[in-house]
Amino acid sequence: MLRNxxxxxxxxxxxxxxxxxxxxxxxxxxxxxxxxxxxxxxxIITERKKFYEDVSISHGEGGMFEINLDQRKxxxxxxxxxxxxxxxxxxxxxxxWDTQKDTLKFYxxxxxxLCNTALDNxxxxxxxxxxxxxxxxxxxxTIWYIINVYRVEEPPSLVELQNNEWDxxxxxxxxxxxVVIGSSTNILGPEIxxxxxxxxxxxxxxxxxxxxxxxxxxxxxxxxxxxxxxxIDKHITVEQAVLxxxxxxEFQIGHWGNVEWAHDVDLYELRARTAAGALFVxxxxxxxxxxRKLMQD
Amino acid sequence: IQSLSSPFxxxxxxxxxxxxxxxxEYKHSLAYNYVLDQFCKKQVNHRYCLAQEEALYASHSYLCxxxxxRQHMALYxxxxxxxxxxxxxxxxxxxxxxxxxPGGKGWEK
Numbered sequence: 001m002l003r004n005x006x007x008x009x010x011x012x013x014x015x016x017x018x019x020x021x022x023x024x025x026x027x028x029x030x031x032x033x034x035x036x037x038x039x040x041x042x043x044i045i046t047e048r049k050k051f052y053e054d055v056s057i058s059h060g061e062g063g064m065f066e067i068n069l070d071q072r073k074x075x076x077x078x079x080x081x082x083x084x085x086x087x088x089x090x091x092x093x094x095x096x097w098d099t100q101k102d103t104l105k106f107y108x109x110x111x112x113x114l115c116n117t118a119l120d121n122x123x124x125x126x127x128x129x130x131x132x133x134x135x136x137x138x139x140x141x142t143i144w145y146i147i148n149v150y151r152v153e154e155p156p157s158l159v160e161l162q163n164n165e166w167d168x169x170x171x172x173x174x175x176x177x178x179v180v181i182g183s184s185t186n187i188l189g190p191e192i193x194x195x196x197x198x199x200x201x202x203x204x205x206x207x208x209x210x211x212x213x214x215x216x217x218x219x220x221x222x223x224x225x226x227x228x229x230x231x232i233d234k235h236i237t238v239e240q241a242v243l244x245x246x247x248x249x250e251f252q253i254g255h256w257g258n259v260e261w262a263h264d265v266d267l268y269e270l271r272a273r274t275a276a277g278a279l280f281v282x283x284x285x286x287x288x289x290x291x292r293k294l295m296q297d
Numbered sequence: 298i299q300s301l302s303s304p305f306x307x308x309x310x311x312x313x314x315x316x317x318x319x320x321x322e323y324k325h326s327l328a329y330n331y332v333l334d335q336f337c338k339k340q341v342n343h344r345y346c347l348a349q350e351e352a353l354y355a356s357h358s359y360l361c362x363x364x365x366x367r368q369h370m371a372l373y374x375x376x377x378x379x380x381x382x383x384x385x386x387x388x389x390x391x392x393x394x395x396x397x398x399p400g401g402k403g404w405e406k
Contacts, residue, residue: 057327087331092359095328099318099366108366234354238361261376268369275362282355 048104055098057090065090069097078120085210089115089283110276118213118284127212131204134216138181138192138200138225158251165244172235173226177203181226200225207285214280221245221273231278238275242267307356308336314363332356 052069060066064083067074067090074082074097084090089111096109106113125133174181179196207215219228222245231241243250246267253263311332316323323329335352388395 055327088355091327091331095315095326098326098328105370108370110362110366234350238358260372265369265372265376268365268372271365272362272369275358275365279355279358279362282351282358286351 046105046107048106050100050102050104052097055094057087057094067094067097076116076119078116078122080119082115082119084115086283086286089280092279092283108272110273111280114214114217114276114280117217118210127205127209130209130212130216131201134204134212134219134225135197135200137219137223138197158248161251162247165247169226169230169236169244173229176233177229207281210284211281214277214284218274218277218281221270221277231274232281238271238278242271242274246270304336304353304356307353307360308332310360311356311363314360314367317367318363 052072054068054070056068057065058068060081060083064085065087067082067084076082082093084093092111093109093115096112097104100109170181173179177199179199180193181196204212204215215228215232218231219225222228222231222241224245227236227241227244230236231238236244249263249266258264312323312329315326315328315332319326336356382390385395
């Protein structure tokens, strides 16, 4: 009756697997070059019956944390043992599994998905490839990719809104990172100088593999490198980042009205994914130690 | 949500989020104990230290995650398509029944 744990957990998706309920990324058609290889990772099963009662975490080898569902250890879709580098991340993942009732909804378990991607690396990318993919969102070849720096010329209220909201973030990143990005009304977008690309590349290179996976995820969700950096550097909150990313949509909603089954679903899902990504980067790049000092009399 | 910058409000918000998910036994959950522990520990630190700011940021992001996931799933349950019906169900909707052939269809073994 109880199936092999590996086969069961092969149903849990990766961050790179085709999402079922995300209209945003479906419209963008994320490139997945190695789709033909390792097709077992891309499963269309999105729900499964809950097969455990308790979730707990335990210490594993090398200071890593493991998740236990009843007595069995959680595994990634690739078959590896699921390990988290610190307690906070492990608790976040455990809480996600704990939250599930009756059926397991894998599309709502964002932290688990991110950890699985980092552990399995199903498209076998190196750090450099991830950095290149992330920086592609800064280049000018496709209009979608530079939404945050492309300025429309009319209606004037939208122009004003864009100037008020986006300019501070642009200024912040130009000052903080000593780069030049600018903005343009040209459909091809601004020219990004090589020095800027190098600065960003160097900065991205300083993150470890896990943080980079999370950071690329945030960039992909927000469709903007600038906003992702502002979020990770704690300059703006998740809600603000999502608002800035969806500025034109919010403008149109204010004008024409809100459609709950599209706008709200999109908004909350984007918020959830971005929050998960930001939290993932934060937990992956921090390290904390606790030193207890004995009180001396 | 942007005004919830005080640690007390954040802590309370997260615990409320956990309670909304877990129900009455939320006090026994992992997350509850960990969150309380983290917030109590941070009180001992100096007010303006970097760790305090990072912890607040992490709490804020986690609160956003909890609330957004819950709201997204609520909307999903209401609006998401339930999938395709079974052939028999489909026939039943318009008041028909599937044809049966008592001797089998010939090509079935």
